[in-house]
Amino acid sequence: MMAFWKKAAKTKPPEDVSPAECLRRRRRVEPLRNRPRFVLAIGMFCAVYAVIGGRLLFWGVAPDEAAAYSAMRHDGSAPRPDLIDRNGEVLATDIRSASLFAEPRKVVDADEATELLLSVLPDMNPKFLHNRLSGTSGFAWLKRDITPAQMQAIHMLGIPGVGFRTEKRRFYPGGNTASHVVGHVNIDNQGIAGMEKYVDDSGYRALQNAGLAFGTDLEPVELSLDVRVQHVVRDELAAAMEKYQAIAAGSVILDVETGEVVAMASLPDYDPNNPVDALKKENLNRMSAGTFEMGSTFKAFTTAMALDSGKVRITDSFDARAPIRIGGFTISDYRGKNRVLTVPEIFMYSSNIGTARQADAVGVAEHKSFLTRLGLLSRMQTELPEVAMPTQPREWKKINSITISFGHGVSTTPLQTAVAAAALVNGGYLIPPTFLPRSKADADAMKVPVISQRTSDEMRYLFHLNGEQGSGRSANVAGYDVGGKTGTAEKVENGRYQQGKRFNAYLGAFPMSKPRYVVLVVLDEPQRAPGQPFATAGWNAAPTVANIVRRTATFLDVRPNFGEKNPQLLVSY
Numbered sequence: 001m002m003a004f005w006k007k008a009a010k011t012k013p014p015e016d017v018s019p020a021e022c023l024r025r026r027r028r029v030e031p032l033r034n035r036p037r038f039v040l041a042i043g044m045f046c047a048v049y050a051v052i053g054g055r056l057l058f059w060g061v062a063p064d065e066a067a068a069y070s071a072m073r074h075d076g077s078a079p080r081p082d083l084i085d086r087n088g089e090v091l092a093t094d095i096r097s098a099s100l101f102a103e104p105r106k107v108v109d110a111d112e113a114t115e116l117l118l119s120v121l122p123d124m125n126p127k128f129l130h131n132r133l134s135g136t137s138g139f140a141w142l143k144r145d146i147t148p149a150q151m152q153a154i155h156m157l158g159i160p161g162v163g164f165r166t167e168k169r170r171f172y173p174g175g176n177t178a179s180h181v182v183g184h185v186n187i188d189n190q191g192i193a194g195m196e197k198y199v200d201d202s203g204y205r206a207l208q209n210a211g212l213a214f215g216t217d218l219e220p221v222e223l224s225l226d227v228r229v230q231h232v233v234r235d236e237l238a239a240a241m242e243k244y245q246a247i248a249a250g251s252v253i254l255d256v257e258t259g260e261v262v263a264m265a266s267l268p269d270y271d272p273n274n275p276v277d278a279l280k281k282e283n284l285n286r287m288s289a290g291t292f293e294m295g296s297t298f299k300a301f302t303t304a305m306a307l308d309s310g311k312v313r314i315t316d317s318f319d320a321r322a323p324i325r326i327g328g329f330t331i332s333d334y335r336g337k338n339r340v341l342t343v344p345e346i347f348m349y350s351s352n353i354g355t356a357r358q359a360d361a362v363g364v365a366e367h368k369s370f371l372t373r374l375g376l377l378s379r380m381q382t383e384l385p386e387v388a389m390p391t392q393p394r395e396w397k398k399i400n401s402i403t404i405s406f407g408h409g410v411s412t413t414p415l416q417t418a419v420a421a422a423a424l425v426n427g428g429y430l431i432p433p434t435f436l437p438r439s440k441a442d443a444d445a446m447k448v449p450v451i452s453q454r455t456s457d458e459m460r461y462l463f464h465l466n467g468e469q470g471s472g473r474s475a476n477v478a479g480y481d482v483g484g485k486t487g488t489a490e491k492v493e494n495g496r497y498q499q500g501k502r503f504n505a506y507l508g509a510f511p512m513s514k515p516r517y518v519v520l521v522v523l524d525e526p527q528r529a530p531g532q533p534f535a536t537a538g539w540n541a542a543p544t545v546a547n548i549v550r551r552t553a554t555f556l557d558v559r560p561n562f563g564e565k566n567p568q569l570l571v572s573y
Contacts (some may be wrong), residue, residue, distance in 0.1 A: 079168060080189060081199065081218035083182055085227040086262075086437060090173055091182050092196065092272075094189070097169040098151045099144040102133055106161030110134035113159050117142070120153045133161075144187050145169055170196075172272045178230050180285040181223070181264055181384065181435060184272035193278065195223060195435060198383045224260035224435050229253060232551045234265040237521075240544040241267055244526035244535070250286045251548065252415055253556075254518045256422040256509065258443040259431035262517070262556065264288075264415070286522065289386040291411040295489030295537075297421075297507040298407035299355045303347055303462065304424050305370040306358040308455040314462075317342045320353040327399040331356050334488075347462045348470035350486065352406045359405035360398070367401045368392075373450050374420040375430060376412050382433045388413050407489055408497075414505070418520040421507050425463065425515040428456040464512040475508050475542035477549045479560025482519075484508030484545070486537035491525070501525050506541035510549055516558060521545050 083092035100121075107113050110133040117133075118126060121143060132140045144167070146154075151164055170185045183194015191200040199221055237249040250266040266286045270277040277283055284290050306312035320341045324331040333351050346354030359367055371377050379389045390412040393400045403409040415433060423430040429447035451459075463483030466472045471486040487505040490497040505522045509515040521544045528535040553560070 078189075079218060080170065080185070080191075080196075081204070082220040083195060083199075084220045084222050085225045085230075086222065087226060087228075088222075089227045091178060091223065091225070091227065092170060092172050094168045095171045096166055097145045098148070098164045099167050100142040100146055100151075100154065101163055101165055102140050102142050103161045103163070104133055104135040104137055104140060107133050108160050113162065116157045116159055117154065117162070120150055120157070121146070170272075174227060174231075175271050175273060176269050177227065177234055178225055178265070179269045179272045179278075180266050180287070180386075181225060181230075181261075182272060183385075184275040184278060193275075193386065195221070195383065197385050198435075201385070222437055224255075224262060224437050225264075226262050226555060228555045229263040229552045230265065232555075233263040233548055234267070234269075236544055236547045236551070237265055237267050239547075240521075240523060240526075240540065244523060244529055244540045246523045246526040246540075248282070248286060248524035249522065249544075250414055251519070251521045251544075252287055252418050253548070253552070254418050254422055254433065254520075256426040256515050256518055257431075257440055258438045259419070259422070259433050260438055261415075261433055261435050263552075266290075285386050286414065286524070288380070288382075288384055288413050288415045289388050291388045291390055291413055292503050292522070293408055293411050293489045293492065294414070294417050294505055294507075295407040295487030295503065296350045297417060297485050297487035297505050298404065298410070299347065299350060299487075300424060300459065300463075300485045300507065301371065301374060301376070301420060302355050302359050302367075302405040303343065304451055304455055304459050305367065306362055307343075307458050308370075308451040309362050309366060311361050312343065312358055314343050314458050318346060318354045318357040320346070320351045320357075322353075324353055324356055324402065326402060327397075329399065329403075331402060344462060344465055347485070348466050350471060355405045356402045359401050364396050364398055364401045367404070368396050371404075371410070373430075374423060376416055376420050377410070380413065380416050380419070380433065382415075383435045390416065407487060414520055414522050417505075417507060418518050421509065421520070422518045423450050424456060424459040425509045425512075425518070426456065427453050460509075460512055460515065463509060467508070467512065471536075471538040472506065472508065472542055474538055475506055475545040475549075477510075477546050477553075479562050480549055480553055480558065481511040481513060481561070482508050482545065482549055483510070483512040484519075484542075486542055488536040502535065504535075504537035504541045506537055506545045508542075508545050508549075510553075511558065511561065513561075517556060519545050519548060521548070 079094050082090055084090055110130055113133050114126060114130045117129060118124060124143060129142065132142055154162065168189055170189055172182060181194055183191060183196035185196050186192050191197040233251050233253065237251055240246065241249045248267060252264040253262045255262060264287050268282050270283050307314060317340050320333060320336060321338050331352055333353050336351065337349055341349065341351055341354045377390050377392050380387050390410065392410050400409050419433050428449050428451040430450045431443050431447045463485065464481065466485060467476045467483035472484045475484055476482045485507050487507065489503045490499060491501040491503050503522065503524055504526055505520065508519045510517060521541045523541050526535055526540045532539050
């Protein structure tokens with residue numbers, strides 16, 4: 001502008017035109033140099049205010065929870081991958097369901113709307129419903145996941161300001177059958193337990209948060225479970241609970257060559273389609289999330305340790321005539337033989353005294369090291385989120401080693417016990433458990449030797465012997481050669497052992513000539529059944545194993561053999 005005035009001052013105006021008129025003429029003649037800038041600025045201002053106006057208009061007509069709405073694009077939450085068993089049977093899938101919402105600003109009469117809705121949904125809280133309908137917000141959920149009949153009935157009422165939103169809901173065709181393994185989701189279809197949570201933690205949640213799960217055909221997640229075997233296991237546990245009046249029961253079937261969990265159940269359980277009871281104390285997954293003193297089943301590990309150390313041979317004998325007194329405690333046998341016992345007899349008669357002497361021969365440090373090597377003292381690594389940490393003494397002394405030798409003083413999960421037992425009969429290899437399919441080659445790549453082949457052969461012989469002549473006779477099934485070890489442990493409450501309250505177990509494997517599966521059954525506080533003399537494991541847990549093997553062997557592709565039994569066992573003894 002100053003340059004213009006200087007130029008104007010140097011130019012002499014016409015004599016008949018005033019200076020002001022001359023200035024006006026120059027302004028009309030010279031073009032405006034920054035006109036594009038003005039046009040661009042005006043355009044930007046218009047665009048900004050148009051966006052602001054559009055958003056204001058949108059917020060005026062859209063629900064206040066627009067963020068929640070937009071998060072459920074494509075008619076609901078992101079789809080979850082199906083969960084299927086090893087044979088392709090669906091364990092969990094998505095189905096569409098309707099949810100009821102309101103736009104309170106559009107509700108004409110909250111009192112009338114409340115009364116009408118309660119006529120279809122009588123279980124709803126009237127005060128909660130009225131508060132939602134009489135609010136000032138633009139959007140409010142009233143009830144998620146209503147039935148098609150309820151949706152139709154509410155639709156026929158024609159209530160202004162009330163609508164429906166189509167969402168995806170998780171459906172479990174098997175109901176309770178595999179609830180503790182499959183797990184469940186929350187109201188927003190997010191996995192919060194079992195393998196459902198594992199799927200989310202393994203990348204699905206990140207995919208969903210990034211918005212990449214919408215409009216995608218997700219491959220089903222195959223589990224190692226066989227739903228046929230799973231059904232039999234749960235059915236037999238339910239029958240055992242009723243027959244022996246137990247407060248709880250559990251079982252697992254494990255492939256000893258791959259570590260695959262073919263079936264695992266814990267009762268009482270819950271229906272994942274309505275998981276309101278999932279967190280009840282009695283519905284705990286006892287197989288992986290509960291720790292227990294496993295009683296005499298631990299004698300199998302003590303015997304394997306003694307044999308593998310080289311300090312004890314299977315032909316050795318130990319004096320079991322007198323109780324052991326140590327640290328103010330007395331170690332005695334239940335219905336003992338009161339004589340010198342061989343190693344096989346100690347195992348078959350479940351002698352506490354003989355087992356304690358074997359542990360003493362090995363030593364405290366080596367005992368702790370052996371159980372650690374078998375994975376019984378550390379938290380188990382597997383896909384299932386619900387896994388408990390075993391407990392053990394802070395300081396291992398001789399008295400601890402003695403009591404732990406026969407299953408008192410260390411608490412571990414039943415699933416860990418089965419995994420460790422698989423190592424005793426599969427040639428001596430510890431294989432981490434998995435709830436996903438795993439090939440033999442993959443298992444071979446990760447297995448860790450924990451005992452020698454010779455020790456494993458000797459343990460197979462002892463399992464077979466106990467199944468034929470010892471406390472495991474009632475677990476044996478003709479043609480399938482089931483061997484194993486019973487365990488009857490007094491329960492600990494408030495730091496004291498309770499007589500009459502037992503935690504019974506049978507740890508078995510079959511067929512013993514070449515074991516393919518470990519089967520473990522536990523019964524919590526079983527009672528003596530009518531017509532039976534005792535309530536120990538040989539009278540309840542072992543027969544339950546027999547029932548499971550009898551019904552599942554065909555599904556597990558194990559053919560019966562009624563010929564020569566265990567031709568490979570004890571060939572050198």
